[in-house]
Amino acid sequence: MYRSHTCGELNLSHNNTTVTLAGWVQKSRDKGFMIWVDLRDRYGITQLIFDESRTDKAVFELAKTLGREFVIQVKGTVIERESKNPNMATGDIEILVSELTVLNQAMLPPFTIEDETDGGEDIRMKYRYLDIRRNPVKNSLLFRHKVTQEVRNYLSDKGFCEVETPYLIKSTPEGARDFVVPSRMNPGQFYALPQSPQTFKQLLMVGGMDKYFQIVKCFRDEDLRADRQPEFTQIDCEMAFVEQEDIIDMFEGLTRHLLKEVKGIEVDKFPRMTYEHAMKTYGNDKPDIRFGMEFGELNAVAQHKDFGVFNAAELVVGIAVPGGAAYTRKEIDAFIDWVKRPQVGASGMVYCKYEADGSLKSSVDKFYDQDDLKKWAEITGAKPGDIIFVLSGPANKTRAQLSALRMEVATRLGLRKPDEFAPLWVVDFPLLEWDEESGRFHAMHHPFTSPKPEDIHLIGTEPGKIRANAYDMVLNGNEIGGGSIRIHDKDLQARMFELLGFSKEEAENQFGFLMNAFQFGAPPHGGLAFGLDRLVAILGGQETIRDFIAFPKNNSGRDVMIDAPSAIDNKQLDELFIKLNLNS
């Protein structure tokens, strides 16, 4: 072993003992007669001291040559520091070095290995192994490990069995694009990488495994938004002989356990909200409820006056921004510009200040008197000192726009506190959503989600109104988990595929194995999947998932460190019975 202790554990109780440490040179201060070196490993930093008067000359000379990030091994004596550093675990001691070995030299790193580095995103990704040496990334990876250990132990204690499902499966055109893998042994055929183990976990329920989970990589070949990865990790769960309430109980328990174990936070029973309520109140099916600013619908009080814009709108809806009466005209204009950005897409914004003296002052005073505006304040819950922001237009779009504004305002007001956690369940999702582009219904969750029994009669008449036995767990404005009670009846599943526009042949060809399985005694079952990358990032109080993934890919799906993907040679292509077709 290259060390007797780590760089994070020595203190005064080790005083005068001889120790061996190994690690990286964090920094070195050479005062001529005395050299101090901060030696770093995963566990901490320990100060080394080389003293011209006490250290062997050869060792002292060698110490002068040490550069940042050199890998060294030292033997020495633990001594009490003259000037202690109470902010460091090892701050009471230092090591008077007697032996020094350079295990490996290091070139100057392309960015500083500090909590606040001077390296940009691109260079840090290219040298990710150096980035991982930095505390923020290293600690994120350690935190992720702690979370997954807690999840595994909690679920195992509850009787869940982790089962590995295959990675080389079958491609299905439904949903997002698959990554595919040509088969050498089956010419012209391809495996697909799983977008989720959905059908396999259902088959495990048919197989009587009763309680399944898996922490598993999933793959989606989609155009990548800023914070998406082509490969991502799910905590995938399924239970048999359960109803929605059982699933909610179980995974609320898990989440509460996590919050307690990894954050030290106790939370109450999670509130529940229907999809409809969430959309009307927050314009969003994953509302951040750490703060208020609930939507107030103003149609009844703002329409039928002389303001044509509102009169023509399907929905007039506003939020009260706390303290917003103090905004300057310039600040308000900035918000108006913000909602007009293409990413938000509003055509304009009306506002109304509720002054501290109780008077109301709006941008549409021409059309509304104080009594009218008072009603706006009542409905949006504005108090003196607030400002009301009002958007109008087609209902769905306007809600989405106001939701974006609400989040932006909250961020600027510091209401989205990373150390506050407000989980909730959103329930009663629609089973289907209409897709304008393809002119047909899509499954809102996936084709295996069961309709609520009381809504099944709507299948033939108003399928868009069928609610699903589906539920999402939402945390701080993020969907961190989602699931449903599944269909376990072959005929209902066939009906569902029909509703989604599958021909009998397509359904049979793609999901015949599942429908067949349902004929051999499928139990009622349901489950849920958490997005682990996101969950860990939120628990870690971060907005971005990248620091919680050891080797992430960039927005073009490239690993810039190893330079993948890359060309392969013709022999490989031939063996796989494919060739390039770059002009397609």
Added chain:
Amino acid sequence: MYRSHTCGELNLSHNNTTVTLAGWVQKSRDKGFMIWVDLRDRYGITQLIFDESRTDKAVFELAKTLGREFVIQVKGTVIERESKNPNMATGDIEILVSELTVLNQAMLPPFTIEDETDGGEDIRMKYRYLDIRRNPVKNSLLFRHKVTQEVRNYLSDKGFCEVETPYLIKSTPEGARDFVVPSRMNPGQFYALPQSPQTFKQLLMVGGMDKYFQIVKCFRDEDLRADRQPEFTQIDCEMAFVEQEDIIDMFEGLTRHLLKEVKGIEVDKFPRMTYEHAMKTYGNDKPDIRFGMEFGELNAVAQHKDFGVFNAAELVVGIAVPGGAAYTRKEIDAFIDWVKRPQVGASGMVYCKYEADGSLKSSVDKFYDQDDLKKWAEITGAKPGDIIFVLSGPANKTRAQLSALRMEVATRLGLRKPDEFAPLWVVDFPLLEWDEESGRFHAMHHPFTSPKPEDIHLIGTEPGKIRANAYDMVLNGNEIGGGSIRIHDKDLQARMFELLGFSKEEAENQFGFLMNAFQFGAPPHGGLAFGLDRLVAILGGQETIRDFIAFPKNNSGRDVMIDAPSAIDNKQLDELFIKLNLNS
């Protein structure tokens, strides 16, 4: 919840309580006035009773319709059984059913859902979800879960951090064939699925993670032998600032822990054996040491007589088979035929019975007298009552043949006891092995394995004699884990690639990122990987890994249940910039 209890937990302490159970009908016996049903779930079997005189008529009639594998829910009262079954956890009670709900009907399964099924391998794979209902498969999956939980908890307690490495990486022509994944966003380029996370775990060491592990899927597109899978699972581990001894200590500790926790077996410190000794003594680098039959080399005593076959052989080597003197001529001939099979490839076999009376009788008595044969007995350790089997020919081939024979004999003699565990370390592997076909050296483990420092001087002169800092953990004749201390010096790594026939450009193109990383302060490091599928199967006392994999593939790499791989449509191919090339 569909149940108040599982089918495995009720006993006399629940007498007279009302319970609700749900599960599958294992079997049903209809005696006219009385119907017994065995209800099964993952946890056990509970006997239900429907009694014409005590059960509601409608319920009784419905019970008559129940077929095998129907999914039902029942409510009833726990009562004491008249004829108890001491072999069942629930054997003291039965449930007098008052309510019965059929949750799902079932077609007759294509094979019996019993411990000993009438279904062959193919049909069981096609309906794997039914196969999983059988105890042998279900228990194997639960056992696998238990093993992985133990591994994770043990390593976490020791300070290891599980880090997920990417699945979409870069193809490297070295070693086995990669599965590749065409990239839609990077036309003409391909990802590869990892054969192991080798380079990533080394980069994590460069990144200071210090102790890494991962239970991770790996992929090899090789022609599948009987018990190989294209996707398999590794327990992958790496440590920094360690020497071989530290790795051996740590993972011997893990394995000892597993044997104790999952098998209740305490084992001593594992013996160690050099590769050279293993090859000479067992003809094999993964010897099964649950039994003896060590090789005795007979050249000195069997050559230079008049037996031309032996005289012409590079090696004459034998084993003493305990009790073998009792073999009939027919039995011996069967062994001779066995070694002559093409899979073994011997041209013949000489034998020598060591009779109980102390006399020796060989198939080559013409050339050897009693004194000669006595020496054979001494060298092979034969005792009166044994038989000596002797093979001869080129050394390596002959050893491999005798090793195969030794294992076959041991199997027939029942010496390979599934409940006996004899782990050992094989150490001091050669760094390189000569490949006749390509006329160059290959890395015996992989190109990142470090040579023993004392052998480095042989690089320029006799590279074939360099020993590696490599070690395998062997259990009952299987390599269950293997690893090495890695090269952490850029120049030595470059030298190694050169030795393996890489041009500078190839080395740079494929592994430049790793050699670059070594320039920024790589610590000494090493690790090991266990084959989880095999490890679990051996711990479970089984020869085959399939029952320990939920959804295995067949020998053509097909998943016959979901029918994968399969054709994909032209639109998908176009998007990926490839086309089929079936005439390649």
